[in-house]
Amino acid sequence: MTNHWVDIKNADCVLIMGANPADNHPVSFKWISQAKKKGAKVISVDPRFTRTSSQAHIYAPLRAGTDIAFLGGMINYILSNELFFKPYVAAYTNAGYILGADYAFHDGLFSGFDPDKRRYDKASWDFARDAKGVPQQDLSLADPSCVLQHLKRHYLRYTLEGVSRVTGTPPEALTQVYETFASTGARDKAGTIMYAMGWTQHTVGVQNIRAMSIIQLLLGNMGVPGGGINALRGESNVQGSTDHCLLFDIWPGYLPAPTADLATLGQYEAAKIPANANPRSANWWQYGPKYMTSLLKAMFGDAAVLDNDFGYGWMPKLDKGRTYAWLDIFDRMHRGEIKGLFAWGQNPACSGANSNKTRQALAKLDWLVTVNLFDNETTSFWKGPDLDPATVGTEVFYLPAAASVEKEGSITNSGRWMQWRYRAAAPPGEAKPDGEIMVELWKHLRRRYAAPGAKAPEAITRLRWSWEGRGGFDAHQVAKLINGYFEKDVTVNGKKFKRGDPVPSFAFLQADGSTSSGNWLYSQSYNADGNQAARRSTKDPTGLGMYPAWAWCWPVNRRVLYNRAGVDPSGAPWSPGKSAIAWQGGKWQGDVPDGGWPPLEHDGGMLPFLMLPNGVASIFGPRRADGPFPEHYEPMESPAPVNAFSSRRHNPLAISYHTQADALADGGTRFPLVGTTYRVSVHWQTGVLTRWQPWLLECQPQLFVEMSRELAKIRGIANGDMCRVSSARGKVEAVAVVTSRLRPLMVQGQTVHQVGLPYCFGWVHPKNGGDAANLLTPAVADPNTGIPETKTFMVQVERVRAA
């Protein structure tokens, strides 16, 4: 989230699309309701009429996987009707930047496409630049070569009728949504978007979010209270686990993981610092070297020195151009290339796309270590359905972990609030807090690698080991290291610090080895003022719900990201009371400003989008793999006869895999129904934690498939009948829920039926509760992120037996 949960109350319009917060983030609805009470309009766009839809002023159905068509139509509507907030767009986005003469878009492809490599050469996506390298711009936004005019031409094709034929949304519903949300382009209005996996889990997932980002920029909704781009993250600490980068391609604080061609820290830094010639752009990533060196110092302590490149050479490197993402892991495991796996607080046998492939892959491992609270389909995969344990050669471990209330530490919510929690009881039996398991395991490993002749032991034996504290894992010690220390007696920014003093914030981090910080984004969270995440002040000085002294939020306790865009270039709020900050008496008031420089018009003033090289937000986004503007492509499995917008049926860069388990069924009659998956209120993710709780299981005891009355009639299915749902990859049995919440849609003159299943069940427990909905989903993915397309796929539904 660029903003945060309480901030939703400040919105004048709440668009909820690709998410169902009433079921999946129920308490967030407190703040949606608060906005409604103050007159805000709530819009729900979803293939299914959900509990969220029931609380919305406007509901619009759409075919799963057609969000770019829907949003492209909104971009066209905003531009055609001149509803964008022009002063904001001109000052704070790249809408006025002039594109080079070679940029083109034709029939679904952007210029530079290489059909053999299936990738773009992006040379033609660059801006026209002056002699110094600063992009040329036309602030009147009238130049036919400027981004805004290109944008206008790109989306002219997305007419109401054209969009409706693709999405199945009635044109009048489209107009109602477009008109209502576009009204937040007014100077004194703010509109927010709440989205979740309904937008991300597609082969065009990143471009779904890009399309909405363009809308939010056009309407001037970024950086203001009640606005922003708000991903409703689904796990209590998925924000923190992402920030700390348990991901192949980034290191803590979103530092790009080094590739093998960058042999030294110097080469890494030279390659990763974004070029910028604009003196008004802060280009914050120029400080990357300070954060990288401080991370290496956090990892290796005194062993990391200038002469050994701070240990950079001991760390693993990726091959340039190769990905090591989730679906890659299971593909290579399926091919026998991966021998050992830790599944720590995870249930991949149900959670990943194409569960049959995942489960087959697990059986090819030499060993598997699982850490969890309850039995689950990954831990017990070797005795799963249709599997003879005698044929499975995997050595399997189950390590019992503590529940959240049985250990101490912090988690970071979707609004970036880092909140501390305390141990209320000891874990039962032999269960241990995960941190203790790590510390204990590391003792065994470190001893082995301290032995003479151990293979490449540098990084293992030199890993800083100061977190045992009070006789075991100590979250406070790790949290302090993440915050960072001075590693030498130094004077920084005019202040004297001693070795061992905590770093006040990331502004003090250095590239010379004099500081450490496990994650620069969290620097300030546990400094000389103590554990900021444990703060509990309920004071709200601005009345905007920012609660600046409740817990702590990254970065540097800034509650609304890009808040400098919420004021005009003179520093005055675009509209009084509608800004997180304001320049008054030569100082910023309110939230922590996104950079302390004076407003743009003043001496030393800076542009608001400080993490981007040019300081302005990207309406034209040349850094994406699959195009600088979002373009509609059909899902990899789609019922549409053709892509109505071009002759490119699918995202030309979509990732797919080619084992026998990777069958796809695009179009055709064998699997004629659009399938999608979702969650229910009383279960969480694959249900590992909730299926074992009788209170919750009683509410939702087994897998169901939701379908329209019209489809049920065609298939001869009655409410409660047991059905078989199958795809090209697998099948499940599910109880029919026949409902008017789903309705057939007209797509290109044909009737399209959609069905939905929750993905919270699995064969281990309860017995006869059904198996994972992900047995049906395909392992195909977005080219930018590698996220699987689990929200749209094709299925067949048949009645098996009566209720």
Place this chain on the structure above:
Amino acid sequence: MDRRSFIKLLGTAAVGGAAGKASQAQASPPPPMKDLAAARKTTSICPYCAVGCGLLVYTDRASGKIIHIEGDPEHPINRGTLCAKGSGLYQMAVNPARMTKVLHREPHSDKWEEKSWDWALERIAELVQQTRDNSFEATNTQGQRVMRTTAMAHLGSAALDNEECWLLQAMMRSLGLVYIEHQARI
């Protein structure tokens, strides 16, 4: 209705429910107010979705057991309210189905065997070392220094605390893993 009579009402409902169609939900009324008043209170944050609702956890001082979990009324996001999952969180922690032993399954075996922590961690360390060392690449096929293993992968977890996440990535990267992923990717 004040809190005390509300809880009393719940208790009555539980008895009525038990007489009818029995379910564990109805058979477990919240503990009496006097027990809650005497309990040790700690604050926590809900472990389910990422709204980050505040919790009050009540621990019986004598037994050290959690007896009740409810919404934290001071928390600015949830102000004491919780969803169905959060309201039932007590049952995640206090649950006879928790698997609380270290378990090991031999290749081709059809059953678990209980093991000690020390045995299991030593065996895991041995397997990690074998797999890593047999597959360790100091350089890739182009002769570039890579210091990695591609025969081992780590998944997890968004359910862990920040401090645990940081430590895990440090450990796994020190071992040379590049296949490090978790829920955020899917």
